[in-house]
Amino acid sequence: MSQSEMTRITEIKARACVIRGDDIDTDRIIPARFMKVITFDDMGLHCFEDDRKAAKGLHPLEDERFKGAGILIVGKNFGCGSSREHAPQSLMRFGFSAFVGESFAEIFAGNCTSLGLVCLTLGSDEIETLRESIELEPDQEVQIDVAQATISARTGRLQGEIPAGTRDQLLEGRWDSTSVLLEAGEAIEQTASGIGYIRGY
Amino acid sequence: MSQKGQNLFDKVWQAHKVRELPGGQTQLLVGTHLIHEVTSPQAFAMLRELNLPVRFPERTFATVDHIIPTENQSRPLSDPLAEAMLSELEKNCAESGVTFFGPDQGQQGVIHVIGPELGLTLPGSTIACGDSHTSTHGAFGAIAFGIGTSQVRDILASQCLALARLKVRRIEVTGQLSSGVYAKDVILAIIRKLGVNGGVGFAYEYGGEAIEAMDMEARMTLCNMSIEGGARCGYVNPDEKTIDYLRDRPFSPKGDAFERAAEQWRAVASDPDAQYDDVITLEGEAIEPSVTWGIHPGHNIGVLEEIPTPNRATNEERAGIEEALEYMDLTPGAPIQGTPVDVAFIGSCTNGRITDLREAAKVAQTGHVKEGVRALVVPGSQEVARQAEAEGLDQVFRDAGFQWRQAGCSMCLAMNPDKLIGRELCASSSNRNFKGRQGSPEGRTLLMSPAMVAAAALAGYVVDVREVNSDVAK
Structure with missing residues (x-):
């Protein structure tokens, strides 16, 4: 993603897909054997591959009713385990641009922000309400408002949370952090020059 | 200052x-x-x-x-x-x-x-x-x-x-660990207590008598699995053991510069009256050799305990336990001891260092790998391999029927030829028992200390290392 492509992310409007279960780790999202490559290009092809095979056609990502969904509804501690950015890359390339869950693993959430993907957390009752609504009527379009940290579905508007720093990065188009960090200029070298193990003791 | x-x-x-x-x-x-x-x-x-x-x-x-x-x-x-x-x-x-x-x-x-x-x-x-x-x-x-x-x-x-x-949570482990209980068991006990997502938003500071008594390699095992408890980082305050370890390392400062550095290292430790966002205490004496039975590191029990039963769990936990038991094909309520293993893996960034290999070798020298069990010892680095070979540990392992390999991540995550096959169940000194983690989409992992892995390799099933060799941890 180059700096020129940086865009402001204010809302996501799409159909949604539900994957139930807590503690879904990044090895399940993208098994390690598919990471023997030097680009992210093919990551979308193997999204949840082992889970899908084990479910014998019954995995939500194989479900025709959820086809083309852009928002993924998950449980607690989604994306735990390995720091592999291959996991959000895989989900993004499969077609998701936002995740709504009860909680997210920290490195996963940080990786999502780096890619301009939204992670919205909801309380457990709200998540269940949303899951039931989407499973019942998967054709509905839902809408995430990033500034308000809400998601609106046929069941109504649910208040969630996005950490303030992340929300501002998305809204202001500063989620591609390299250029922001480089703005510090010589202050980086100045900080480094005051540190023993970098400068020499 | x-x-x-x-x-x-x-x-x-x-x-x-x-x-x-x-x-x-x-x-x-x-x-x-x-x-x-x-x-x-x-x-x-x-x-x-x-x-x-x-x-x-x-x-x-x-x-x-x-x-x-x-x-x-x-x-x-x-x-x-x-x-x-x-x-x-x-x-x-x-x-x-x-x-x-x-x-x-x-x-x-x-x-x-x-x-x-x-x-x-x-x-x-x-x-x-x-x-x-x-x-x-x-x-x-x-x-x-x-x-x-x-x-x-x-x-x-x-x-x-x-x-x-990040916020900072101090985790205090009091008292002394029992014989046969290692840093691996301590971190598994911490994750069992606080949960696999209990550390989200926190750095963990580990302290207390049991942690201070640990050597540097044990502290690395402990900090290594902080992330399995959801904490992105975990640390132990530097002390004289830290400084002694760093003396004469290829990239550490030399001569007077080392002494100047050591002063700074002592000063960076938490102050005695330091503030924390949270403090948790665990009793070191109460920690047992631990074994995972499920599909994340929080799914662990003491080796003398029984595999959990879903209908005794809270509503919130039940679905996760049922999913784990189905994948693992283990019987709820059965003792974890006696669970047959097909593969034994000693290595990884968690437990592939020289002290880990020494503890495993103490067990390995008491017998021979059970027929039908595939057992691998993979040193964490070429330096660990050289040291182990200088001490004759490679021969101890070979004589006991283990394969002695070259340095790498190996079967921890199986991005290399070392993989589980089909439904194989592996006693593993690594850090993750996720579904499919060790390379087979149906493969199963029981995490435990390297000494416990060696004991399981000899017996062909999960055993309490304290019964195999009374010398362990001495």
């Missing part, structure tokens, strides 16, 4: 803060950047696309660990995909001036094993790597954490990260 009442995390954070960013994040200088072949090639490609140089090439260090075979490391590697990844890393390092510890130079190994042994991991430093087990380096009183590939790009370009400050 440190102010009163600060913990180590605060001191290190302040020293490395370049500036505050809008939105409340901090631009933090990452003093030491470690890279490997899996999560760095895309970052170098992004950098080239942005037409940016590596800003501090002397502060990034590379090795190859995930994809390297442990039987034959001669070039070209037999797997063309693995060879392509290794070649790409070599090329990126050569072009940008980054130091690369390759397999033919004698200092290669799992990145979290070689960082400390080379003296790259220093107290009071910030360390990042595109690998979640970077928390290992916290054993030295460093603030060390895993990052994604876009953040690897950020560090290559700016030597900085944009981060929100």
